[in-house]
Amino acid sequence: MNGAVSAGQETRTRILDTAERLMGERGFEVPLRAITAEAGVNLGAVNYHFHSKDALLDAIIARRFTPVNQRRLEMLDTLEACHPEGALPLEEVLEAFLRPVFESSPDMCHIRPLIGRIYSAPREFLSRVYGRHLTGVIQRFISALQRAAPDLPPAELFWRLHFTVGMMVHTMNWASILPVISNGACEVGDPGETTARLVAFAAAGFRTHVPATEKHFHA
């Protein structure tokens, strides 16, 4: 029970780091051999530590998603403690949802290029990720948003959180290309600045009136 990191854990971490980076650069289909070569570990170590390539991806996701979601719920708890009843401040709820994604751990930027790929994975995989990491958080934030925008119909609220997630995912995902296509005008740099931009845009969206949906009744 000493404080030193065992060699096994060190290997495990190196695999995780390298796999995250290479899958970000080249996609999930990057060969395990490419990962182990760059990590300077043996191919067998992957199956020893993670059992399969799929499970390695699960571990990559869990390592980044878990602390972000913890931080999100922490911030939301604090917010709710400050406002035990009545309306919650919309901007601050959105900030609790978005800020941890951009700053939380100093290595969140490593999973950026993978985020969009995770969120657009085939259904079966996506359902697993959603059930494991997203359901609970989304439900908590839906409740909080209901208190922040009490006049919004529940379906509309869900749509708007959905839009917010889309903005967030796309911003993470295109972080490295954005400066190129915008001729240097846009850059995902300071977490606070990025979050502020997202929060301002989303909050305005949440506050706008529900569009008149000329619904056709079924005869």
Add this chain to the structure above:
Amino acid sequence: MNGAVSAGQETRTRILDTAERLMGERGFEVPLRAITAEAGVNLGAVNYHFHSKDALLDAIIARRFTPVNQRRLEMLDTLEACHPEGALPLEEVLEAFLRPVFESSPDMCHIRPLIGRIYSAPREFLSRVYGRHLTGVIQRFISALQRAAPDLPPAELFWRLHFTVGMMVHTMNWASILPVISNGACEVGDPGETTARLVAFAAAGFRTHVPATEKHFHA
């Protein structure tokens, strides 16, 4: 020179249709064998018609992106013709950008699950798609949005169009899961309704004030 579709074109189309659907369900890594089996064509036909699997994907993308972009520019042209000078109506510019994605051809829904995967593909692939199908359209819409929101700094405008794209992509991409996770509350059904929701949210976002970015000057 008769009007009948040659057998070769028929095969080509069947490959395109099946590949689009299967790649949507299972990801790009779906084997060509699975595609040709379901399409009822021979494996060799793929390489005959498309030269390679990569080029097949390019063809899938071109077939859906091209008409959408044409329609977008048509709508924008009409809009600009109606307002030869002065401000453009923001909602209508956004509608020209978004509506064709959801209604244009009746088969746009087939590429939905692929959209997110295309937009989160590895850099090299993404740059190719962006250069081929997106650069021009984005530039045209940036110009139009400058006329619709003249007070917005160019960088902020680009950010906000970027957010809008994220909302759109995520909505396409999660179209089939959205009803499940929202307990039936949300559904991508009528194109007009979906577009209206996106336009309302985005327009409000575009209209909000630029957040005060307490920029730290470098000493």
Add this chain to the structure above:
DNA sequence: GTCTATAACGGGATAGAC
């Protein structure tokens, strides 16, 4: 123009040595 058969390769997983 279309299909068959095959080549050439690279992948993940594993059994067993260390």
Add this chain to the structure above:
DNA sequence: GTCTATCCCGTTATAGAC
């Protein structure tokens, strides 16, 4: 607990028959 060597499978692409 870690590494080596190997197995076996599925892949794309192609050469050549029809």
